[in-house]
Amino acid sequence: MMNKNDLIVVAGGGGFIGGHLVARLRQLGHSHIRAVDCKPVGEWYQSFADVDNQQLDLQEKDACMTVAKDATEIYMLAADMGGMGFIENNRALCMLSSLINTHMLMAAKTYGVSRYFYSSSACVYAADKQTSPEVVALKESDAYPAMPEDGYGWEKLFGERMCRHFSEDFGLMTRVARYHNVYGPNGTWDGGREKAPAAICRKVIAAKLSGQHQIEIWGDGQQTRSFTYIDDCIKGTMLLMHSAVEEPINIGSSQLVTINQLVDIVENIAGIKLRRNYNLSAPKGVRGRNSDNTLIQQRLAWQPDTRLEDGMERTYRWIYEQMTDQLS
Ligand code: NAD
Numbered sequence: 590m591m592n593k594n595d596l597i598v599v600a601g602g603g604g605f606i607g608g609h610l611v612a613r614l615r616q617l618g619h620s621h622i623r624a625v626d627c628k629p630v631g632e633w634y635q636s637f638a639d640v641d642n643q644q645l646d647l648q649e650k651d652a653c654m655t656v657a658k659d660a661t662e663i664y665m666l667a668a669d670m671g672g673m674g675f676i677e678n679n680r681a682l683c684m685l686s687s688l689i690n691t692h693m694l695m696a697a698k699t700y701g702v703s704r705y706f707y708s709s710s711a712c713v714y715a716a717d718k719q720t721s722p723e724v725v726a727l728k729e730s731d732a733y734p735a736m737p738e739d740g741y742g743w744e745k746l747f748g749e750r751m752c753r754h755f756s757e758d759f760g761l762m763t764r765v766a767r768y769h770n771v772y773g774p775n776g777t778w779d780g781g782r783e784k785a786p787a788a789i790c791r792k793v794i795a796a797k798l799s800g801q802h803q804i805e806i807w808g809d810g811q812q813t814r815s816f817t818y819i820d821d822c823i824k825g826t827m828l829l830m831h832s833a834v835e836e837p838i839n840i841g842s843s844q845l846v847t848i849n850q851l852v853d854i855v856e857n858i859a860g861i862k863l864r865r866n867y868n869l870s871a872p873k874g875v876r877g878r879n880s881d882n883t884l885i886q887q888r889l890a891w892q893p894d895t896r897l898e899d900g901m902e903r904t905y906r907w908i909y910e911q912m913t914d915q916l917s
Pocket residue numbers: 600601602603604605606607625626627628645646647648665666667668669670671689708709710711767768769770771772776777784
């Protein structure tokens with residue numbers, strides 16, 4: 590059992606999911622949290638004065654050794670990543686995140702950390718299972734034979750494999766989640782690393798504020814995805830961390846929508862209708878992807894309970910505040 594004073598390290602604590610995880614751990618009464626990120630603390634989405642906030646580059650082994658010392662649990666959420674616009678154009682940078690996970694696993698092994706969580710991705714799934722918008726939801730075994738997303742997906746699959754072998758060979762307890770499109774407030778919404786839900790909110794808000802009622806959509810809008818609200822993701826992550834599930838498992842929603850339907854939802858929230866311009870040469874990722882949640886329902890009785898419309902409304906409101914704050 591975890592003691593509330595045990596040290597919990599959140600690597601990538603300045604990022605979207607890491608920030609929400611730190612916030613949740615504090616709410617649960619954990620008093621010894623170390624959050625680490627390569628960004629200056631002033632640029633973190635969420636930071637808290639009672640947390641040991643450290644700015645370090647975790648691609649460096651020494652930095653990983655420094656932060657892992659005395660830790661009971663490590664949540665590895667640090668990665669150089671972003672939405673399709675980033676990962677399709679920065680494959681080498683994405684693969685360099687394998688340094689972060691490798692060094693942190695070594696540090697966790699050295700210091701006898703009790704549990705290690707690794708944030709993998711639906712991008713590990715084989716491309717030939719995602720060629721149609723009428724998808725069969727992806728179950729965990731669909732990652733093999735391996736043909737993941739180039740760059741980012743290979744790095745995640747390698748990271749999963751490292752966790753498995755550190756567990757088998759060195760007895761380090763590792764837990765691996767395959768996240769499917771996590772969205773919500775306090776995340777990236779501009780600058781080129783944002784993902785579809787935040788990008789669509791930003792574009793709709795920009796159209797509303799400027800009075801120019803049109804929107805650019807990447808691809809033909811018929812591509813399908815499922816989106817997981819951040820609170821559901823955090824709940825699933827913590828359940829998984831403290832479970833007996835040793836193999837990688839999906840943490841995702843199974844509510845499948847087209848990108849056009851996602852735009853419909855955001856238009857409804859904003860109370861406007863926009864002319865849609867489809868950019869067929871923009872990065873668009875796989876044709877269709879959904880999460881099969883059979884395994885996680887069986888093993889952890891977890892399922893997301895935030896409706897896409899509700900999660901998007903909260904995300905929209907937060908991005909609206911950011912954009913109008915910038916204007917004032
Ligand atoms: P994020 O970009 O908001 O957070 C990642 C954080 O890692 C960033 O703050 C970044 O500055 C930090 N980082 C990058 N390189 C670092 C380094 N060398 N040293 C220290 N910190 C470094 O992304 P997120 O959405 O919070 O994702 C968290 C994790 O979940 C990542 O591993 C990501 O690949 C994975 N994931 C996320 C999603 C999603 O939809 N958000 C989906 C699948 C997997």
